[in-house]
Amino acid sequence: NLHNDNVADYSLKGKVILVTGAGDGIGKEAALSFAKAGATVILLGRTVSKLESVYDAILAAGGAEPAIVPLDLKGATFTHYQGLCATILEQFGHLDGLLHNASLLGVLSPFEHIDHGNWHDLMQVNVTAQFLMTQALMPALKKAEHASIVFTSSGVGRKGRAFWGPYSVSKFATEGLAQVMADEYEGSNVRINVINPGATRTSMRARAYPAEDRSKLKTPAEIMPTYLYLMSDESLDVNGQSLDAQ
Numbered sequence: 001n002l003h004n005d006n007v008a009d010y011s012l013k014g015k016v017i018l019v020t021g022a023g024d025g026i027g028k029e030a031a032l033s034f035a036k037a038g039a040t041v042i043l044l045g046r047t048v049s050k051l052e053s054v055y056d057a058i059l060a061a062g063g064a065e066p067a068i069v070p071l072d073l074k075g076a077t078f079t080h081y082q083g084l085c086a087t088i089l090e091q092f093g094h095l096d097g098l099l100h101n102a103s104l105l106g107v108l109s110p111f112e113h114i115d116h117g118n119w120h121d122l123m124q125v126n127v128t129a130q131f132l133m134t135q136a137l138m139p140a141l142k143k144a145e146h147a148s149i150v151f152t153s154s155g156v157g158r159k160g161r162a163f164w165g166p167y168s169v170s171k172f173a174t175e176g177l178a179q180v181m182a183d184e185y186e187g188s189n190v191r192i193n194v195i196n197p198g199a200t201r202t203s204m205r206a207r208a209y210p211a212e213d214r215s216k217l218k219t220p221a222e223i224m225p226t227y228l229y230l231m232s233d234e235s236l237d238v239n240g241q242s243l244d245a246q
């Protein structure tokens with residue numbers, strides 16, 4: 001167990017951290033937790049009303065004023081991400097943290113029934129968008145004293161499972177991208193790691209396992225120590241790891 005379970009022990013004071021999929025589920029909790037720990041958070045997601053309520057919750061909790069970036073990763077291009085980098089450099093001068101949290105679950109189905117459009121959408125949102133965004137944001141990450149990039153995987157990103165088709169494949173790709181980057185940026189100011197949240201009480205989990213007893217699942221708040229740890233200076237020497245949040 002690398003991290004301390006007490007979220008109050010982590011300081012992100014003065015850090016600027018972008019969270020994708022910040023409007024709901026684990027991303028929402030991460031944005032709130034990062035802000036409570038002193039970070040200025042950039043809330044990226046596709047549903048503006050959800051981002052606005054996270055914005056309000058951060059201000060109500062006394063956090064620094066967040067930025068809102070409404071963006072659907074499905075349609076976003078490299079130009080959008082370059083624009084995002086330019087805005088971050090202009091407003092903050094650098095980016096200390098990037099949490100790739102947003103992803104699509106898609107439709108679970110037998111291999112022979114995998115819908116081609118669904119396959120394409122999952123690769124676009126879960127893999128290609130993360131690659132393009134990370135590449136475009138490197139100039140801002142390199143300007144940070146220490147930058148932490150965190151990707152989000154899954155149990156099925158380490159071992160394939162029947163019917164999990166494109167989602168599982170996209171999470172293997174996420175682990176692969178993180179490994180390639182971690183090896184390449186070893187020794188630089190940028191570290192790259194992966195979190196597997198494990199079964200967590202969100203709407204995605206409910207779609208994947210509609211019949212299970214949700215009350216037995218960990219809440220997003222309960223898995224936050226690993227997120228805070230990887231974003232904080234406690235993990236400066238951690239690179240290329242894939243951590244379980246539970």
Ligand code: NDP
Pocket residue numbers: 020021022023024025026027044045046047050071072073074100101102103104125152153154155196197198199200201202203204205
């Ligand atoms: P949710 O579906 O609850 O939340 C995902 C968030 O990502 C939503 O806010 C959603 O926006 C946003 N999002 C989805 N697609 C896009 C897009 N195209 N563009 C922009 N934003 C998008 O998921 P979880 O919180 O459960 O999952 C978070 C991460 O954790 C995911 O990467 C997931 O794969 C991973 N994970 C989750 C587990 C669990 O048990 N919950 C287990 C293992 C991994 P909107 O609100 O508009 O839908």
